[in-house]
Amino acid sequence: MKKYFSITNALGAWAAVVIAFLFTPILFLVAMSFNEFKSIFKWTGFSTVWWSRMLDNTTLTSSVKVSIEVAVISTLLALVLGTLAGLTLARKPGKWTAGFVGVILLILVTPEIVDGAGQLSWFVRLGGPFREGLLPIVLVHTVFSSAVVTLIVRARVSGLDARLEEAAADLFATPTRAFWQITLPLVMPAVLSGGMLAFTLSLDNVVSTSFVSPAGVTTFPNYVFGLSGGIIRPEVAAMATLFIGATLMAVAIVALVLRRGGQSGSEIAATFTGN
Amino acid sequence: MAATLGAQPRQQRTWLRAPKFLLAIPSFVWYVFLFVVPVCLVIVNSFGRKVTGSPGKVDLSSPSLDRYHEVVSGSFASLLKQTMFTSILGTVLCLLISLPVAYLLAFKVGPKAKTAVLALLMVPFFANFLLRTLAWRIVLQPRGFVSNFLQSGHWFTFGQALRSGPIQILDTRTAVQIAIVYNYLPLMIFPLWVALDRVELHLREASKDLGANRIRTFLQVTLPLAGPGIVAGLILVFVPLSGDYVTAALLGGAKGNMIGAEVANQYFKAQDAASGSAIAVSLIISILLVLGVLATCFWFISKLLKANRAVAVVAR
Numbered sequence: 001m002k003k004y005f006s007i008t009n010a011l012g013a014w015a016a017v018v019i020a021f022l023f024t025p026i027l028f029l030v031a032m033s034f035n036e037f038k039s040i041f042k043w044t045g046f047s048t049v050w051w052s053r054m055l056d057n058t059t060l061t062s063s064v065k066v067s068i069e070v071a072v073i074s075t076l077l078a079l080v081l082g083t084l085a086g087l088t089l090a091r092k093p094g095k096w097t098a099g100f101v102g103v104i105l106l107i108l109v110t111p112e113i114v115d116g117a118g119q120l121s122w123f124v125r126l127g128g129p130f131r132e133g134l135l136p137i138v139l140v141h142t143v144f145s146s147a148v149v150t151l152i153v154r155a156r157v158s159g160l161d162a163r164l165e166e167a168a169a170d171l172f173a174t175p176t177r178a179f180w181q182i183t184l185p186l187v188m189p190a191v192l193s194g195g196m197l198a199f200t201l202s203l204d205n206v207v208s209t210s211f212v213s214p215a216g217v218t219t220f221p222n223y224v225f226g227l228s229g230g231i232i233r234p235e236v237a238a239m240a241t242l243f244i245g246a247t248l249m250a251v252a253i254v255a256l257v258l259r260r261g262g263q264s265g266s267e268i269a270a271t272f273t274g275n
Numbered sequence: 276m277a278a279t280l281g282a283q284p285r286q287q288r289t290w291l292r293a294p295k296f297l298l299a300i301p302s303f304v305w306y307v308f309l310f311v312v313p314v315c316l317v318i319v320n321s322f323g324r325k326v327t328g329s330p331g332k333v334d335l336s337s338p339s340l341d342r343y344h345e346v347v348s349g350s351f352a353s354l355l356k357q358t359m360f361t362s363i364l365g366t367v368l369c370l371l372i373s374l375p376v377a378y379l380l381a382f383k384v385g386p387k388a389k390t391a392v393l394a395l396l397m398v399p400f401f402a403n404f405l406l407r408t409l410a411w412r413i414v415l416q417p418r419g420f421v422s423n424f425l426q427s428g429h430w431f432t433f434g435q436a437l438r439s440g441p442i443q444i445l446d447t448r449t450a451v452q453i454a455i456v457y458n459y460l461p462l463m464i465f466p467l468w469v470a471l472d473r474v475e476l477h478l479r480e481a482s483k484d485l486g487a488n489r490i491r492t493f494l495q496v497t498l499p500l501a502g503p504g505i506v507a508g509l510i511l512v513f514v515p516l517s518g519d520y521v522t523a524a525l526l527g528g529a530k531g532n533m534i535g536a537e538v539a540n541q542y543f544k545a546q547d548a549a550s551g552s553a554i555a556v557s558l559i560i561s562i563l564l565v566l567g568v569l570a571t572c573f574w575f576i577s578k579l580l581k582a583n584r585a586v587a588v589v590a591r
Contacts, residue, residue, distance in 0.1 A: 111518020118313025265390030
């Protein structure tokens with residue numbers, strides 16, 4: 001006899017509702033990029049005109065450029081800092097580990113508004129390069145993301161057999177060579193997912209960015225945040241769609257690369273979400 | 276062979292000469308410069324006084340607790356309470372909504388379906404935070420999707436009461452609460468799933484073999500084992516949520532304000548970094564208080580579960 005009600009079915013139905021809930025606003029935003037009217041809050045008909053007008057809005061495009069530049073630079077910095085720290089935490093533990101991990105955990109649980117407020121006060125005191133250009137934004141973005149990269153790399157290295165590096169040393173590899181030829185390739189999956197997380201965290205950041213942004217420099221999310229309350233034109237929705245689409249594409253590519261490397265879907269999902 | 280033996284100790288000596296944490300020093304300096312100093316500065320600034328005309332600067336010549344008096348006696352205290360309420364409710368809702376999904380992912384689906392569901396959940400997780408929050412304005416506006424849906428003919432009895440005019444959800448606390456649950460839901464589902472996933476199947480089977488039913492197995496075997504992961508999930512949702520002001524600023528209007536917005540207001544509109552700092556520190560103290568209460572509750576619950584288990588074992 002077929003069972004129509006089972007716990008699994010009920011849970012599955014609940015999951016479907018949750019996924020629908022999570023997708024609803026995103027789908028509305030995408031749909032509104034094809035609106036004919038000049039606001040995303042009233043649908044009048046289908047049109048692709050805003051997609052072509054998107055590039056004429058120079059404030060919009062330059063904010064996107066700032067976002068991408070900041071994300072690229074801060075990701076590279078976070079990767080260097082986080083990979084070195086993660087490797088050291090896993091391979092050279094000692095009395096210092098507890099304190100260092102403590103700082104990292106504090107970074108992860110401090111509300112961003114507190115960081116942002118403090119960073120603004122600090123940068124105002126320092127002045128000079130800390131109040132102009134992309135530097136202040138890049139710096140504050142690296143704090144959280146390098147902490148995340150550190151934890152991901154540490155988890156990966158802890159799971160690796162230390163004898164692999166010892167074997168390299170036995171085979172006359174210098175420490176530098178062992179790092180480039182043995183350790184780094186083995187840690188690469190963690191570096192890759194950490195880098196992707198760092199990149200999206202940078203693109204997502206609004207709060208500390210709004211605190212430290214110098215006059216005249218705006219990231220895309222902060223530009224949109226500044227528009228809220230007034231009319232938002234469909235070109236912003238079009239750019240948002242492009243933005244979300246590109247992010248998801250990058251996530252998918254990294255996931256595929258990791259899949260090729262032999263990781264399961266679950267493992268990839270766990271690392272991507274920082275678990 | 277002799278060369279290998281000769282090379283080995285020399286390498287070790289180079290490592291011994293440098294401190295063990297040599298390669299972590301850049302990160303350490305980075306965190307001190309960009310995290311520790313700024314956060315300490317917030318604490319120090321909260322005892323100061325505003326300097327008119329220069330945002331971010333604070334006069335520290337006569338330190339006092341005046342800013343905290345203003346926080347406690349002014350409208351900030353009630354806003355802080357309201358923020359904590361919204362955050363606790365949001366975290367609890369996230370937990371209740373996520374738990375069945377995480378349970379399904381961990382125990383009830385095959386690897387293929389699991390990968391598919393995880394991939395779907397990745398989309399909102401990686402879609403830009405601000406953009407997906409803004410999108411709720413489209414969904415919730417009067418004459419928007421939710422309003423029209425609730426007023427459509429399918430809800431005969433319900434509909435009458437709701438049909439008097441467009442439903443105002445936007446720019447209220449409800450809108451903020453919905454969007455907060457929405458924004459932090461993926462951040463809850465993934466840690467919960469990972470925590471449950473690490474509970475070994477044979478432990479749950481053993482519980483079943485010993486005569487425990489589903490609910491009992493969940494409460495007395497699965498939940499305690501997944502406990503630390505669940506607590507981590509709760510903290511990682513509650514803390515950023517209570518400091519979040521973007522969601523409230525986008526959807527709450529004047530009624531749905533959260534305390535984080537007040538910090539930003541003090542810095543940018545009032546140009547009063549001292550008051551802003553005092554509010555930020557009060558926020559941290561409130562968060563720590565709530566976490567303290569939570570820790571006590573968990574301690575109590577785990578005692579209770581253990582006590583129950585002991586009785587069950589004796590009865591058997």
